[in-house]
Amino acid sequence: MTYAPHVSEFPLQDRLQPLWHGRYRNGSPPAADWNETIETMLSHRTVRRYLPQGLPDGALELAISTAQSAPSSSNLQAWDVIVVEDADLKSRLNALAGNQRQIEEAPVLLVWLADLSRLRTAAAERGIPSFGLDYLESFLIGAIDASLAAQNALVAFEALGLGTCYIGALRNHPQAVAIELGLPPEVVAVFGMTVGVPNSRAASAVKPRLPQRVVLHRERYTTADPADLKAYNETLRGFQAEQRMPAIDWTEQAAKRISSTEALRNRDQLRQELTGLGFKLR
Template sequence: MPETASTPMTTPTDQLRARWGAEPGFTPEEWNPTLETMVSHRSVRQWLDREVTENQIRTIAAAAQSGSTSSNKQVVSVVAVRDPEAKRALGEVGGPNQFPHISTAPVVLVWLIDTSRIRKAVEQAQAEKPQIEYTGAEYLDEILVGACDIGVNAQNAVVAARSLGLGTCYLGSLRNNVERVGEILGAPEHVVPFLGLLVGYPDPEEPAGIKPRIPQSAYLHWDSYDAAAATDVGDYDQILADYFAQYGKPSSWTSGLVSRVGPKAVKVAKRHLLRRVFERAGFALK
């Protein structure tokens, strides 16, 4: 029987076994509801017709904003999209396979790399000391700072949402057409949408479970990087194939991985134009 949101898993070992699709190889010395919430994470794509309240959204946003931010720059903003037409438009960006769960989600949170506050501060500083040039935004690091901050924000939001009984699903698909997402959200050219998150009450009838990850031995390295271990994923292809077979979706992780970096995958959307988007936003990418 596939693991679903309603399937009880009584011990930490049960929960870790579901995460890897295999015996975990260790027993946690301590366990708590926070760890259970994080380890049992799954993506939700089927929603109950139930509102996520403004108060809940603000609470999730507070948790997200409480995440660490590089140098306290806070180059991140988030838009909570509840308007049905806007959600449908975002669903169109996501594509046919993602349109149903995007358009029907109660809330779509969209994080943006936002240099508006830095720009204003620099304008004020240059007005006072015009001889000083502020060129930090010309470097690739500024984009990476924003991307890292968004990752921290979004994962905090996921844990917060789960703690409130809500489900979530990340949307990297919004980068299929960042310019269009910016138009939908009314964002200026120098504010770049980067990541989305669906939030709502999970439909317990959704046929989905906890998708296994690569073995911890390929992910966790001790004191130095182990190149041989990193590429040894053991039986993961078969473990994932067995997982998807429960839902009638035969799949190979390795072949899927290769296809996602092939020429068709790269250019099927507009992700190959992201450099142009960031250059227009004022990042010189030095």
């Protein structure tokens, strides 16, 4: 199949100003040189509805090449990705992730892995000890490398006109996911990512984020002004009304998400799950 991303007839600057407003709902964009890459990134929105068609030829391989172009700690490249297209396997993984519509509809589910196994094997083949892999730092290297790679791929997919959605719920049952995917010891699914052609009839708008002054610090950390969080609550309420979504303040939603172990959806057991997968985590 052939596929070409949508190209707008409007000038770049005319396209970027509404995106800035959509992301913050106030203020003016900086007087900087903008380009199509920034446009793609500011246009990001989670896609949960997909058309029943596969990915364009070569799109997956191109995106993975951008993933491998992401920074990697000490060039250890402690990550992998598994492409899941088989309907039965995808359905079983979806059950472990809580049966999400986006996983059901998307033609492809990518499972991004933190992988210390390959490094352990490489050291053993050289007769070199690998004690450093026994520490939490090494697990973090794998998880961070996978995250950086995945985000590069996400931008590439979206630049091609495809839609994506991260699936953190694969961490709900890491050992069961590992069994389904045949993972060796010291390899774990950090998250999933659905990819497909978006269903334009169910397109969502750009979701507003916290004001930059809340997350951007200069020289030293500064505590967020409660007035800024209150203003963001109001901004998000406006977005929810536009999108016909249930109304809830961001501060309330965030608080509920961290309110109890039940809210973690079995991820309070993550350390035990990881040790069960062979990670030492010293």
